[in-house]
Amino acid sequence: MLEVKGLRKVYQSGSREVEALRDLTFTVENGDLVCLVGPSGCGKTTLLRCLAGLLAPTAGDVRVDGKAVDGPPEGMAVVFQEYGRSLFPWMNVRDNVELPLKQKKVPKRRRQELIEQSLDAVGLTGSAAAYPWQLSGGMQQRVAIARAVAYEPRTLLMDEPFAAVDAQTRADLEDLVRELWKRLGVTILFVTHDIDESVYLGQRVVMLSSSPTVVQDELLIDLPADRDQLTTRADPRFIALRTRVYEQIQAAKKNAER
Amino acid sequence: MNVLKKVVLALALPAVLFGAWWVLSAGSESYYSPPLSKILAAFRTTWTPTQLEAEVLPSLLRLFAGFALAALIGVGAGVAIGLNRRLRAVMEPVLEFFRAIPPPVLVPVIMLFAGIGDTMKVIVIVFGCIWPILLNTVEGVRAVDSVVLDTARSYGVNGTARITRVVLPSASPQIAAGLRQALSIAIILMVISEMFAASNGLGFTIVQFQRSFAIPEMWSGIILLGLLGFVLSLLFRLAERRALRWYEGLRAAQRSS
Known part of the structure; x- marks a missing residue:
């Protein structure tokens, strides 16, 4: 609440x-x-x-x-308006989603599951290796949403x-x-x-x-x-x-x- | 095809310059500017593998030690200063002062403290080439996007990970620019420190040739130095392009949108 x-x-x-x-x-x-x-x-x-x-x-x-x-x-997870500035351009999609999970000390196997599930959920299956700037604006915001979802926020x-x-x-x-x-x-x-x-x-x-x-x-x-x-x-x-x-x-x- | 064209374009002017030097100096009677043919002949006999190992290797080792140390200290201090406003306010005037001192004048001073050995030369190189690294790192760290920092904070990316995964990568294009400047300064200081006091090294050898009136050999040393600088900056460029591939891609994407 x-x-x-x-x-x-x-x-x-x-x-x-x-x-x-x-x-x-x-x-x-x-x-x-x-x-x-x-x-x-x-x-x-x-x-x-x-x-x-x-x-x-x-x-x-x-x-x-x-x-x-x-x-x-x-x-709590936040999805910012400026997806182009909120995703880290030096990391590919997978690493962007994974970094907060690593900080939360989620075990490796669970991280892989969460990354896969969240990318599937936002319709980005198979884009894990792409860099954010290789994607369209809408897809970038999907990555940001996937990052938030994988974080399992309340x-x-x-x-x-x-x-x-x-x-x-x-x-x-x-x-x-x-x-x-x-x-x-x-x-x-x-x-x-x-x-x-x-x-x-x-x-x-x-x-x-x-x-x-x-x-x-x-x-x-x-x-x-x-x-x-x-x-x-x-x-x-x-x-x-x-x-x-x-x-x-x-x-x-x-x-x-x- | 494209690569071939680039190579041809890059080599055209050096070839023309060397050609002109060759032709203009061909009939030279001057003792101090001998024909290029003579210089190149001297190059072959002077820079044998044993000679390269005895004179060039020590120079390169000093150069790498000094450059690596400067990079380590410069980036480390630059991140600390860039992240801390109060530290920045204290440090900035001092940094500007030190940066304004031409590093070669420090050679005699550093000799007093560190003698004339390798330590002196490494210190001279560090002292001279640390500034562009340090100042570029400070600027790069300060310029990290506020949304990037907000994102990192709200996802609990703090402590070491904040520095290594967020701040440093974000500042890396600017840090690389500082390192590139530092490399050319390091080469200059390597030579200068060896000219002051040394028993081996490229700078020492070139001065030695000049003093013993081995003029073609002296010229060949200068050519070797030029080649060395060229190869080092080429290697740096390649490493930079590999490490900053994301940045090139990002910029290309921003230009086309």
Whole structure:
């Protein structure tokens, strides 16, 4: 379970203070898939880095399974937006997936299993020897997902992972995330600026305001668990929900302008 | 075909220069610049296998010892300084000062402390060629991508693995650039240190030929030195290309996208 309570982050640069996050409180239950969506520049990345234990918040706290986060928590994996910078170009796909496992002291045979299973799961069977830069953008992000899956996390953070891939690849990767989530029973927090994506993927959508950020609204996505790109996106319920989210985001932007 | 073309292109200018030297010096009466034909004849008689072993091998051993030591210290200190902001603030002015001292002037000073043996020559080489390695390593380490570091941290890649699997590989293109500069400085300092005080070595032999007015032999020594530098940098280039194949591939991929 991921609990965020009263989270605030102020950046100090010289005598100037920039308040990125004002007051954020929300919870992600074990096994949930929650999407965070907000207008661009709403401090999503700051929030994610606080959750991942990469950045110390100014106030408030983040708890993973009841334990306060003061560094990267055990059992958490992160998929970054910039797959091109997050995968290590000096290692081939296998070594990229394997390095975190070695650090976790997973025995060799188990590592081989995990690498194979995770690459199969993301549809990259047989690409273990390739280097990341030999692959397309969508395939690189699949490698990053495979690395996260092989790590066997209880919590998976995804920071706008599909912002830089083309629309068709994106749809495939969205389905991949849903499928992995259902199969692995992992808790996923998915950050995005894409409203449709948040509704399509999430069980719940948390809407953020513009910076300085607060939680604008929360919405339960009561769509059936089996979703697919064609029928779900044409479902009147889907359209009603995306309209709700869209209105809230627009309201958030307007509030910011005032 | 492509390789052949490259080799031909690479050899064309040296061939032309040697040809010009041969033709222009053919009828030379000057004692100090004898015809190339005479120099090449001297080359054959001077640089026999025994002579190579007696004079060139000691030079090469000093060169490798100095270069390897400089690489070890330079990369080690460079990683420490590059990763630690406070250490960097303390060290940077001092480093700039030491780097600004032309290494040959240190030869007399180092001779006072380390005598005139091999130790002196290795110290001179280390002191002269460590700077490009050190400074390039510092820059390379500082330039490691923040997302790369975030990724390593969030997957628990820390301690030794962080340095050896993440920081060093990421900085390796820049470290290689520093090593390449250092190699040519090391060759220069090898020769200079041997010219000051030595009982063998390439630099010593060339000075010895000059003092005994063995002019064609002196020239042949200079040609040998040039060839040596060329072969060493070629070997370095090959090793670099092997080690940094990923970097070439990455850059090619970035250019085409």
